[in-house]
Amino acid sequence: MNTGTQTGKLPVERRGGFSRKFSGIIEPYLYVSPALVLIIAVMLMPLILGLSYAFRDIRILNPFSGGFVGTAHFEALISDQAFLDALANTAWWTFGSLLFQFGLGLVLALLLNRQFLGRRLVQALVFLPWAVPTFLSGLNWAWMFNPVVGPLPHWMTSLGLMAEPFNILSDPDLAMWGPIIANIWFGIPFFAITLLAALQSIPKELYEAASIDGATTRQQFISITLPFLAPTIAITLMLRTIWIANFADLIVVMTNGGPADSTQIVASYIFTQAFRRLDFGYASAIAAVLLVLLLAYALSVIALRRAMTHTDS
Amino acid sequence: MASIQIENARKSYGAVDVLHGIDLNISDGEFIVLVGPSGCGKSTLLRMIAGLEDITSGAISIAGTVVNELQPKDRDIAMVFQSYALYPHMSVAENMSYALALRKTAKEKISDAISGVAEILGLTALLDRRPKALSGGQRQRVAMGRAIVRKPQAFLFDEPLSNLDARLREQMRTEIRKLHRRLGATSVYVTHDQIEAMTMADRIVAMHDGIIQQVGSPVEIYDRPANIFVASFIGSPAMNFLEGSYEIADATTAGIRLSDGALISVLPVADAKPGQAITLGARPEHISIVADAQSGGLPAKVELIEPMGLSTLVHVTLAGKPIKIFTMDRPDYPVDSFIHIAFDMAKIHVFDTASEKRLPPANAAGILT
Ligand SMILES: Nc1ncnc2c1ncn2[C@@H]1O[C@H](COP(=O)(O)OP(=O)(O)OP(=O)(O)O)[C@@H](O)[C@H]1O
Ligand SMILES: [Mg+2]
Numbered sequence: 001m002n003t004g005t006q007t008g009k010l011p012v013e014r015r016g017g018f019s020r021k022f023s024g025i026i027e028p029y030l031y032v033s034p035a036l037v038l039i040i041a042v043m044l045m046p047l048i049l050g051l052s053y054a055f056r057d058i059r060i061l062n063p064f065s066g067g068f069v070g071t072a073h074f075e076a077l078i079s080d081q082a083f084l085d086a087l088a089n090t091a092w093w094t095f096g097s098l099l100f101q102f103g104l105g106l107v108l109a110l111l112l113n114r115q116f117l118g119r120r121l122v123q124a125l126v127f128l129p130w131a132v133p134t135f136l137s138g139l140n141w142a143w144m145f146n147p148v149v150g151p152l153p154h155w156m157t158s159l160g161l162m163a164e165p166f167n168i169l170s171d172p173d174l175a176m177w178g179p180i181i182a183n184i185w186f187g188i189p190f191f192a193i194t195l196l197a198a199l200q201s202i203p204k205e206l207y208e209a210a211s212i213d214g215a216t217t218r219q220q221f222i223s224i225t226l227p228f229l230a231p232t233i234a235i236t237l238m239l240r241t242i243w244i245a246n247f248a249d250l251i252v253v254m255t256n257g258g259p260a261d262s263t264q265i266v267a268s269y270i271f272t273q274a275f276r277r278l279d280f281g282y283a284s285a286i287a288a289v290l291l292v293l294l295l296a297y298a299l300s301v302i303a304l305r306r307a308m309t310h311t312d313s
Numbered sequence: 314m315a316s317i318q319i320e321n322a323r324k325s326y327g328a329v330d331v332l333h334g335i336d337l338n339i340s341d342g343e344f345i346v347l348v349g350p351s352g353c354g355k356s357t358l359l360r361m362i363a364g365l366e367d368i369t370s371g372a373i374s375i376a377g378t379v380v381n382e383l384q385p386k387d388r389d390i391a392m393v394f395q396s397y398a399l400y401p402h403m404s405v406a407e408n409m410s411y412a413l414a415l416r417k418t419a420k421e422k423i424s425d426a427i428s429g430v431a432e433i434l435g436l437t438a439l440l441d442r443r444p445k446a447l448s449g450g451q452r453q454r455v456a457m458g459r460a461i462v463r464k465p466q467a468f469l470f471d472e473p474l475s476n477l478d479a480r481l482r483e484q485m486r487t488e489i490r491k492l493h494r495r496l497g498a499t500s501v502y503v504t505h506d507q508i509e510a511m512t513m514a515d516r517i518v519a520m521h522d523g524i525i526q527q528v529g530s531p532v533e534i535y536d537r538p539a540n541i542f543v544a545s546f547i548g549s550p551a552m553n554f555l556e557g558s559y560e561i562a563d564a565t566t567a568g569i570r571l572s573d574g575a576l577i578s579v580l581p582v583a584d585a586k587p588g589q590a591i592t593l594g595a596r597p598e599h600i601s602i603v604a605d606a607q608s609g610g611l612p613a614k615v616e617l618i619e620p621m622g623l624s625t626l627v628h629v630t631l632a633g634k635p636i637k638i639f640t641m642d643r644p645d646y647p648v649d650s651f652i653h654i655a656f657d658m659a660k661i662h663v664f665d666t667a668s669e670k671r672l673p674p675a676n677a678a679g680i681l682t
Contacts, residue, residue: 203396206398208385208392208398209394211365211385212364212365213411213463214415216386223400
């Protein structure tokens with residue numbers, strides 16, 4: 001009797017179970033679909049659209065443009081000397097800025113980690129460069145380098161670094177240093193604040209134990225501070241590299257890529273192509289190349305980090 | 314190994330005085346336990362010996378040399394921290410060898426020292442692990458090992474067992490004592506746990522509010538506490554206190570009159586006048602439960618019976634004050650019933666209520682002096 005009802009019920013249950021199982025699989029996706037649709041619409045669509053421009057002839061002033069041109073833009077890029085120069089400039093701009101931002105940021109973080117009078121005030125002041133809109137700081141620095149209105153050339157002359165006051169922004173050999181210096185000033189707070197946060201998470205007893213063990217301040221820095229900071233250093237350096245490589249605002253405001261393209265980086269070159277020459281197709285192609293380069297960089301850094309932490313443990 | 318002298322050492326943080334003139338002589342090879350309630354300045358004193366805190370005034374010498382101005386690394390001491398402070402990115406072996414490596418000790422010597430100490434502490438199988446892959450007890454051992462490897466003049470411990478569970482703490486207590494016997498190194502051990510103090514110390518230093526209250530062997534401190542603070546802090550369950558006034562009966566007997574008129578007999582003390590306000594102190598094991606008033610018992614109301622396995626603790630009220638009685642019997646008095654309790658006259662402590670100091674019996678024949 002008992003078994004009879006069970007076998008009798010079984011097929012019905014299985015059918016019901018199947019449709020229930022199916023709706024069980026589909027249900028969670030239905031719940032997240034609004035978010036998914038939003039993310040795809042907001043994040044993926046522009047990316048795909050932008051990438052598709054790279055394969056089309058889109059010039060705003062040419063009403064006949066808009067056709068598909070295949071890889072023509074990329075072929076043109078390979079022999080575009082201005083682009084290759086911009087690539088080299090990007091490396092200079094990125095690592096020149098990054099090195100000093102990081103070095104000075106670390107020094108500032110170490111100083112701020114000490115106890116001194118007015119420390120809170122100084123900590124607040126360190127944030128200041130961030131409170132200034134980028135284009136304003138660009139203008140400000142451009143003026144400071146200008147011998148007519150700014151003090152910097154005169155100071156450098158007094159220090160004997162210059163024979164006579166002149167604007168380094170108009171010297172093709174030196175012009176890149178202008179935006180780099182502005183960028184260093186702008187980027188130090190980021191490193192100072194993140195490294196300071198990491199420094200403050202190091203237990204004080206470790207330094208005490210090390211000082212009893214006989215470590216000098218320098219040895220303590222090497223065997224305690226650096227290992228503790230390493231993860232923060234790795235991640236911030238990677239993020240900032242990508243960010244700086246894409247960061248053309250200061251250059252556009254201060255030199256507009258000049259003189260004679262000597263401060264043109266890839267990002268500002270994209271800006272020039274898109275908004276001055278109004279060639280959106282070509283600009284998109286450059287942007288696609290930059291995207292691929294930065295992705296490759298990020299992946300290699302992540303792989304390196306993973307390899308290092310694996311040999312570590 | 315070395316002796317440590319502390320002379321009139323003071324410590325202030327700005328206007329806050331934390332230590333008010335500490336004098337202490339620690340002899341070579343002695344195991345000293347600094348004990349006291351939280352915030353009394355034990356850690357501060359220990360850290361001053363280590364060189365981690367400046368000495369506001371006074372002098373600390375190790376092996377006869379004043380070390381006030383010496384860096385921690387030049388004092389040749391080792392410290393075990395409550396948090397262990399192991400270097401998280403170094404293996405157990407690296408943690409233990411760090412100090413030796415900094416001293417440019419030869420590689421073979423280091424590995425000999427490490428394997429020797431690892432053997433003693435049972436860490437041999439863990440030498441390649443990182444601290445985060447160790448249990449609390451194992452970390453504690455590594456912290457001990459890191460201190461021992463260096464063969465310092467003195468060991469300083471700041472509540473090294475307080476992060477362990479009760480059973481492990483008991484085990485480490487005996488292990489540290491055994492280690493001390495084996496190494497014979499001068500040790501200063503800070504704890505707020507009076508059981509650790511009683512079981513481990515050669516001499517206990519009881520501190521309160523930045524002042525040393527008493528220095529003595531565990532038995533001395535337990536049997537002859539210098540004042541009410543030491544009497545109440547040392548011993549678990551804690552000593553019972555009753556307030557009353559002093560009365561003299563005859564040459565061999567005095568009494569304390571309680572607020573409800575009851576009289577408790579005590580040995581006469583030299584420095585008390587009749588009528589003087591007295592605090593009477595009796596440890597739970599020095600109060601007994603007697604049959605009736607005829608046997609000299611005072612009536613007390615039962616509040617709670619607390620079985621503790623080996624013994625039983627009977628909570629009663631006498632003259633409105635809570636009293637704990639320790640008994641090896643298994644009493645089953647109903648709550649709120651009345652029993653009679655008697656005080657062991659020879660073992661009762663008499664404290665001057667005003668100064669809180671203990672007044673020793675005048676009679677030299679007294680068991681306690
Ligand atoms: N930097 C400081 N500034 C002001 N007061 C301090 C400072 N450090 C410690 N103190 C005070 O000194 C007193 C003693 O502190 P200490 O750490 O020596 O206590 P402790 O006896 O070790 O207590 P615990 O058992 O809780 O560890 C405390 O009252 C504390 O508030
Ligand atoms: Mg402490």
